[in-house]
Amino acid sequence: MKKAIIIDDEPLARSIVREYLAFYPQVELVDECSDGFQGVKSIQQHKPDIIFLDIQMPKINGFEMLELIDDPPAVIFTTAFDEYAIRAFETHAVDYLLKPFSRERFSKALDKWLEQHSTTEQKAATVSLLESVAHSPSQTERVVVKTGGRIKIIPLPEIQYLEAADDYVRIVTAEGSYLKKKTMNYFEGILDPKLFARTHRSYIVNVQQITRIDAYEKENQVAILTTGVKIPVSKSGYMKLKSVLGI
């Protein structure tokens, strides 16, 4: 028996998936969620084999929700109109349903998934999709992180600096620091280059937080933040910093 979860903020949109899914006795609908927060919780609890996921949802969108799940299940996206997302699905061969969809179209997507013997391929597609949707409009304004059992949305200007930490990036804000499984290059790509500078291989700094830059050892500098934190600045990082600050 396969387990499925529907995540969509519109009750009628959930009911149509429920209705179509009822024709598949081998798939059990274990839960329905109306936003991404519930979705994260429910996925952790039920460990479903497949989720039907809407993109535009309250608070965090479908992509941001998936980012918070360590080992995401198979996903069939459902969306009404989102040129950006549809382009991403096409590129990464991820299955999606355009609302309103017919029962035939739904069955085609589900049959395809049921016939797949291994889900590794599909999971790889989801992972590469998530990497590419980094530049979707809402994700260039904020970053969603999981801290303890809570989900936190950090508006990008509130980030003081970012530090590489193995496979993660530590995001430091006034309220605390959070880990996110992304790369420094990812953040360098999405952050506003007028506000943030990559001063070092392992550091990206919000330039508005810098109070002064001191010389440090031979060719290196160190940036001192308003909070007193010292951030290493490499030679090339110093050049970038100078151009951002206009000095």
Add this chain to the structure above:
Amino acid sequence: MLHSFGLSWKWAAIDSAVNNTLLMLASILLINTFKYYLPRKERYGFIMAMCGTVAVIWLFLSRTLLLILLPDNYDQFYSGSIYIRLAIGFLILGCMSLLSVLWYTLKEQQQNEQRKSEAEKLAKEAELYKLRQQLQPHFLFNSLNSINALIGTRPEEARQMIHQLSDFLRGILKKEENQWVTLSEELQHLQLYLDIEKVRFGHRLTTSIDAGENSGQMRIPAMLLQPVVENAIKFGLYDTTDVINISIAATSENGQLIITVQNPFDPETSLPQKGTGFGISSVKRRLYLLFARTDLLETDAKDHLFTTRIKVPQQ
């Protein structure tokens, strides 16, 4: 050719080398001039005069040079052939000019055409964007999806929603940009929109519309409130996970119609600049175009409540 006039090979070679080099330089000069300054079609006389002047200068220079390089008695021969030289020089320069003028005119035309097609493309894109904005594909397809779901379980409601959606779309198509309507008409249209959204979002969305006495017959530019309410729904519904209430209130004050739209928001996750989204700025722009005033729309966010206030001067 010069050799056949009875000149020695050496003299002929020097003569033609000097002349041709100078002629080439003169041609390059003309071509470059036309590259940066292209005379109008009716000014071919001017081009001819220019060629003539350059030809005379060329002749003068070549003669001076040849007199330095070659013996004195050469002057005699040169004076004899001076008119032929001038004619040949003028003809060659004239041809070069004509060719380069043609070439650059053609190039300019191509550029003009490219610019024109680019401008057309931009205009078309703007139009398409406007159309898309009016039709709101996201709203439309989600509504159709809701209808699809209702058909199976609650066909009566599905039918009702189809009628609401049709009336709403008809309203959009009917309204012209500069048309004025009464507030009651505008609110009626908004009500259709809100009713559809209520079907989509179920119990999560509640609305209250309160038009004070007298205000119902006051006038307002058609579809002015639509983007404001869309904005309120978008931030209300997508910024919180709670049940939300959108309230619309209208009053009349000093002969002005004042409309207030309120929606809840989450100050922790809403960025300050989000408050003036695309919808709001388009309404602001429209008010400015209509009344040449920038103070007719105000927004304010406090206590989890986002408020948009619009003043509409009555004509």
